[in-house]
Amino acid sequence: MSVRPLTPRMRQIPSRKSAVLSVLDVGASKIVSLIARLTPMEASETLPGRTHRCKVLGVGHQRSRGVKAGAIVDLDAAEGAVRLAVDAAERMSGVEVDSVVVNMSGGRLSSRLYEAKVGLGGRAVGERDVHRVLEAAAAAGARSGRAVLHAVPTGFWIDATSGVRDPKGMIGDELGAELHVASCDAAAARNLMLAIERCHLDVAAMVATPYAAGLSTLVDDEVELGAALIDFGGGSTTIGVFAGGRLVHVDAIAIGGAHVTMDVARGLSVSLADAERLKTFYGACVASPSDERDSIAVQRVGDEIDQPTHLPRSELVRIIRPRVEEILELARDRLQTAGHAAQAGRRLVLTGGACQLTGLPELARAIVSSQARIGRPLGVEGLPESAKSPAFAAAVGLMVYPQMAGVEHFEPHGARPASTADDAGYVARVGRWLRESF
Secondary structure, three states: OOOOOOOOOOOOOOOOOOEEEEEEEEOOOEEEEEEEEEEEOOOOOOOOOOOEEEEEEEEEEEEOOOEEOOEEOOHHHHHHHHHHHHHHHHHHHOOOOOEEEEEEOOOOOEEEEEEEEEEOOOOEOOHHHHHHHHHHHHHHOOOOOEEEEEEEEEEEEEOOEEEEOOOOOOEOOEEEEEEEEEEEEHHHHHHHHHHHHOOOOEEEEEEEHHHHHHHHHOOHHHHHHOEEEEEEOOOOEEEEEEEOOEEEEEEEEOOOHHHHHHHHHHHHOOOHHHHHHHHHHHOEOOOOOOOOOOEEEEOOOOOOOOOOEEEEHHHHHHHHHHHHHHHHHHHHHHHHHHOOHHHHHHOEEEEOHHHHOEOHHHHHHHHOOOOEEEOOOOOEEOOOHHHOOHHHHHHHHHHHHHHHHHHOOOOOOOOOOOOOOOOOOHHHHHHHHHHHHO
């Protein structure tokens, strides 16, 4: 049985081929469109899986509309915002976009692990055997109402030998595989694709936001030894765990930076625009001795414009801190429940626009992991200074994803089953060489 995913699949970019790529980061606070040229380069020892050099040609940035908690709630408003962001990137780059790689933050992101095994009869493992065991695991993971975003093999075993990275050519009686399947609500995926298709754009691939953020910010040792990533978005906070060079877990919490802004607006009786300004310029998660002395001007709703109220900065901190603590505690508990607290204990990386709140890394070290750092996009040329921040980690990661799409397992549409047990024949090798070179 072949698993036909709802979301489109992207083939990995051949390592010797250049390409122009367009990506779209759809969030609750902003929509970002990036157009970049990918050119082949030597394998990087620091950045895992990178086969191409990314140079940004165009950037489009637009305030998000019609998106709540990473899901589309107003198709017309979302379509308009996407059009404006893509148009700005096209004008800057001089490139016309026809398809995009897009991220998914909403739709209740979740992970499950599935195992399967097939008999070998004492012969060597071939490509078809690997395909069969992964198909069996993927078939077990097919669930109604869910759209599969990623299906990543996390390990193989042959008989009693576990931890096998590549089983092809090995001999045994039984081949087993473990498959990590990351999924979201099918309705959320369909609506996001619909909003983009109404802009006359095709969706080339859909990527979980924490996976994209990890691809752009994590270095080789973190991906291999284990690291947890928390992406603080405007409408939701998403979690990704990496270990053994693979994505092994994703999760999402429907609370984000917009909820902090709402708390400030309610607590100080100010407009949402003023609350966002106060949070950005004066907000903090950790109190300092000067907070009682520092005064901030607050324009309360209904007050005279020329008569602002002056409050100590400590009052703003007292409103912000409880909500940020709640998000971090929920993330910590989700990691512990999923059994991935060990990876978080080794390293924690914080991304997303809301992670730039003063004192958030210190609070994360106290609540989640003592080894926490801010993650910024790595290894990309041509980014403007304003885009070299954690807020653009997911957008940049979407440009890295096509270089690593080959690690995932999906049955492509229209694929034919192998005609022989061994696909290492001359014709198959020539066909593979043509695909990878051209």
